[in-house]
Amino acid sequence: MAVSSVAAPSPPADAAANAPLAERLFPNNEWVLLVVIAVECLVFGMAGHNFATSGNAFEITRLGVEIGLLALALTPIIVTGGIDLSVGSMMGLAAIVLGWLWRDVGLPMPIAVALTLLLGVAGGALNAVLITRLKFPPLIVTLGTLSLFRGIAEGVTGGIQHYSGFPASFLHLGQGYVGGIVPTQLFIFVAAAIAAAWWLHRTSFGRALYAIGHSAEGARYAGIPVSRRVGVVYVLSGLAASLAAVIYVAHLGQAKSDAGTGYELMAITAVVLGGASIFGGRGTVLGTVLGLFSIVLLQNGLRLTGQPAELSGILTGVLLVATIMVDLLSRQTKARPTTTTHSTIATEQDEVRNSQVAVLSAVILAGSLIVAASNWALVKSIRQGAGGGASQVSGTLPDSAGSTAQTANGAKPVVALMPKAKGDPYFISARKGADSAANALHVELLWDGPTDLDPAKQNEVVEAWITRGVNAIAVSVENKEAISTVLRKARQRGIKVVTWDADAEKDARDFFVNQATxxxxxxxxxxxxxxxxxxxxxxxxxxxxxxxxxxxxxxxxxxxxxxxxxxxxxxxxxxxxxxxxxxxxxxxxxxxxxxxxxxxxxxxxxxxxxxxxxxxxxxxxxxxxxxxxxxxxxxxxxxxxxxxxxxxWNTMDLGALAVRTAQALTTGELKAGATKLDAGKMGTFEVVGDEVRLGAPFVFNKSNIDNFNF
Amino acid sequence: MNRALAATLGRHKRELPPAAALVAVLLAVLMAAPSFFGASNLRDLALNNASVLIVALGMTLVILVGEIDISVGSQFAVCSVVAGLLSKAGMPIALVPVVVLLVGAAMGAVNGFLVGLLGLPSIIVTLAMLVAWRDALRWATEGAWVQDLPDDFQWFGLAPAAAQTLIVVAAIVVLVLGGWALRNLQVGRSLYAVGSDEEAARLAGIEPRRVVFGVFTVTGALVGLAAVLNAVRFNAVPSNAGLGLELTAVAAVVVGGTAITGGRGTVLGTLIGVLLLGTIGTAMTYVGISPFWAKAIQGLIILAALVADAALARFERHGSVLGRRAVAAR
CATH class of the missing domain: 3.40.50.2300 (Response regulator)
Structure with missing residues (x-):
């Protein structure tokens, strides 16, 4: 690769006068992330609703735990110069094996969990054998097992089979609180992080990994059993992935073969953001944790400020490139590498000219300007009260510190509407209807959800809305078992809950807008x-x-x-x-x-x-x-x-009816026992029990297609 | 004659295991479901895999110089949508491929600038671009498809048969040109030099940073070409095209015997890799295997290709597949 080796940890650019403590704490310029996190806290604290509350602080950590565990496992791997792309797929396999052991085999939960962790070890060992014994490049081996693990999970379940109904004591692990506010799984994560930090930075085993990352050959001559050390790291990664799967299952209350899809990329992003070099030899656990939180904060903050979630992908990309660029720049301007194994970089770095530094600075400046500009735009749009809807008229935001209906004193009620997937044309047309209904009803509409089908993301968004404080939530449920717990929590906080398009468990919502069974x-x-x-x-x-x-x-x-x-x-x-x-x-x-x-x-x-x-x-x-x-x-x-x-059915009407139902609940027009709901221009809809019926499915054909435009 | 054959085989021994696997799969299908080899199925397979092949050829260049580009799927989606929008805005269809090619090259050049000229690690840069382009596109289109395209969009306004021939021929031309340039042109050889030993290449008068920049740019252009050739087979452009294309392309290149560490590999191997991975799904349907196992089989093929590669390497070194363990740590 272009940069084939890296110098030993060098001090941060501006730390010439700093005490060695700063160097010891942040050998890879991790202070940059502290600045990023501080900026994020400041911006979102000002612009977001209830961003800076202790409740939200802890909720954020809950969301980061599964990816955090993967990132912790990936840190030592990347330190040795390897990579493990299979962790997300391992989660999927471990999740369904856990469900199978518990429900079909009938094992008690602790034993099922223990066996699942063993499976993770076995999966990790497969990677380890292929990489250390057969000397295959880790990227390719784990690309293969990425397909293999997910494929087995899909193959044995036929993609359909999923497991739910886990005991409450197990679910507490992923959904409960300790002391009423600290999420249970946070303790596991903190313990894992401390253990990883101690292991990587305070034992000879951990130090050996850095030596291997710098030069495997050199490490071998220094008497380090390279294959065994590297093998252990991959086995641990499998273990961490299965532990993450256990927590994921407890968090969502359901085990399915798609658990953890795409998590590997987010975990790698966190590790690299944390200052680890992808070529090995560099990286700290503290950096990884900071990297993780700067991403999680960004996503959560964007949610609470009602910004499009797509921004987080763009900003993460910019952040990633900017971070490695700052790192490179500080390395080039500061201490010239004295000894490198290959001379390429040394020669090239010696040739760095002022003009090149200028170009680099300009690019970094441009990058930070983009970030700054988007933050500014974000604050500005928040002030105008945009909810993401293009047709939104500007007005003042309701004071929604509490989440009780505030229609009485003239503020607009806030209705939050979630699709299964934002990019799906079906839901885009539903949004059109929802937007116009929100305008007609004088409701502030929030529209957010996963970009692709992802039950875990749905939970995350609802959590953010609870924290933000809204009057009503309307969700198109991707996964019944997964979302019901968090919807119940919303109801406890006095938020009206509606499901539309697909239902949650009955006691988790007030009404279901049913388009068709x-x-x-x-x-x-x-x-x-x-x-x-x-x-x-x-x-x-x-x-x-x-x-x-x-x-x-x-x-x-x-x-x-x-x-x-x-x-x-x-x-x-x-x-x-x-x-x-x-x-x-x-x-x-x-x-x-x-x-x-x-x-x-x-x-x-x-x-x-x-x-x-x-x-x-x-x-x-x-x-x-x-x-x-x-x-x-x-x-x-x-x-x-x-x-x-x-x-x-008419999807635009469906979106509009969901908004109308939610709004009628906040004003009290719609109560349990109602038999009909008047929806203005759309007409009157039948209410049966706790379901609002849109009507029978409709057959579109040549004769009537031109009457519809959605 | 025999010596010439031996020399050819020797030169292509890295492609032998996947070629053998491909032949085995095809033989198995020939026995179980001979109708697989019907003309219309072969034509459809060729059309469906033409753009994958072009992207995989770009990926081959990137991997040959020792880098990787996992942003090709997102670039593909952007290029597809741009092609649709340009055509809808009234640009003559003959001009669209040219402009989209440039758009792709520009996106590739961003990667090339960051990786080649600034020396940032390619896996991180392209990971960032994978996320950024995809989310930027989602933000811009909000998932909406480009519809109501002019009539001359589909099949370039030609007769379907003519356009289909054009698409397949374009892929073959890129394949042959790429293979020829890699073997016979100085610039082609410089890719192998940079991928084998960057420092040695530099001392030999090659500018590795420019080569890497060029390779990413060319790959971007190829992605643009692939996107257009794929888009014109339909009369609308979806906004989520190319999901997972990067993994398919990398897998095809590696299965085809190209070393992920750079410096070794041929476009012939990539062709075999694309054929193997591109036909296996269809073959499974013909034979009647449940599609639920498709991913697991794909993973097994990748791992099997690795094992075959390692066995071959050992055979060369020790004269036996079970020779003593390799000395080097990695």
């Missing part, structure tokens, strides 16, 4: 397919991901309904991962492998146009596409007749 969807889809193919022949399903809860529920009812049509056979269910191009390729294959298929039923919004394009390009006019999608996306295909029909 899974049964209704499954039955309507099957009936529609039966109508197209005359009740006879083969059909195939293109689903979202194989572990998508909604789709699997629909498929269950589709199979149930098929009993009514004995002439119909379901020949294949293929995944599309929510990717149009993948749906396209899968449909092409299905059409060739099962040439008798007459109907392709795609049950994820982007999959329907993908399937339709595949049918169109195959020239097969005898095959029709149906499924669940949005009218705009499918319009050209419906008009050309490739798509016979799509089944859906």
């Amino acid at each position: 899974p049964q209704g969807i499954g039955y309507t889809l099957t009936d529609e397919a039966a109508r197209i193919m005359g009740g006879q022949g083969e059909f195939a399903i293109i689903t979202a991901s194989l572990s998508a809860a909604n789709q699997n529920e629909w498929i269950k009812y589709i199979r149930e309904r098929l009993k009514k049509y004995p002439g119909m056979t379901l020949v294949a269910i293929q995944p599309s991962e929510g990717d149009r191009d993948r749906a396209f390729a899968e449909t092409q294959t299905v059409l060739k492998v099962h040439p008798k298929v007459k109907v392709v039923m795609a049950i994820a919004a982007p999959a329907v146009p993908g399937a339709a394009e595949a049918v169109k390009q195959s020239g097969r006019t005898d095959v029709k596409v149906t499924g669940l999608s949005l009218p705009n996306m499918c319009r050209p295909y419906i008009k050309s007749g490739v798509i016979e029909s799509i089944v859906l």
